[in-house]
Amino acid sequence: MTKTLLPFLLITPILLLLAGGIIVFVIRDQRRRLRQQLQMQQLREDAQQQALEAALLAQEEERQRIAADLHDGVGTTLAIAKMHLHALGDPARTKEATDLLDQVITEVRRISRNLLPAALQKFGLPFALDALARTVPPDGHTKVIIEQDGTPRRLDPGLELIVYRIAQELLGNGLKHAQASLLRIAVDFQPQQLSLHYSDNGVGFNPIANDVLPALGTRTGLGLTNLRSRVAVLRGTLHHESAPGDGTRVWITLPLPYLVTDEATINTSIHE
Known part of the structure; x- marks a missing residue:
């Protein structure tokens, strides 16, 4: 019996080693x-x-x-x-x-100023955002507020221009399509990131109906395409909410490791 089992006892470790290998x-x-x-x-x-x-x-x-x-x-x-x-x-x-x-x-x-914002080149993002708010006539149909919270700071010029274009795109889309009486952009200079929160009380749109030909006079969310491209370049995130008749809200977060900070120079500014 022992002689019969001996070959199996010898082969088993070899098989186990092969299986393990x-x-x-x-x-x-x-x-x-x-x-x-x-x-x-x-x-x-x-x-x-x-x-x-x-x-x-x-x-x-x-x-x-x-x-x-x-x-x-x-x-x-x-x-x-x-x-x-x-x-x-x-x-x-x-x-x-x-x-x-x-x-x-x-x-x-x-x-010409919109295409090449001199205020941004000369004085930086915080000042340029305040100047952007002032481009909207105060006696118009839409009240525009751009707020800056936290510690406003300078960014690398190339990245600063992208952030400015994001704010400009948010403002332009709202003025063109929202039909809102109030439009607000809050820019928050946080320690580890820069975030923008856009909101309006306009007509809103259906976020899941962008592939359908819209009816005349209705608003779509197609303006978000350019925003997503710019946010992607800064490796940020974009989230939006909207519904017909319920306005639009957009949250954008941009991580500061991709934005070279300089110094804080300009205070919070609100334009009404």
């Missing part, structure tokens, strides 16, 4: 495949990130070119045309044309 090999192979998948996913995400950054950079460069053309080309030409009208020496006949030129020159300057 196979299990270890399978586990290591699975881990290797998982690492490769994670590396490929990271490469894809990095490529998407670089593509987003390149697209936004190209967009901002085009904005700067158009702004320069408007300011130096169109604006100057309009100013010269106005001088020629004054040189005619007949104010009664040229007043209407002069007034129209003044309106056009003012509009060109406004568009």
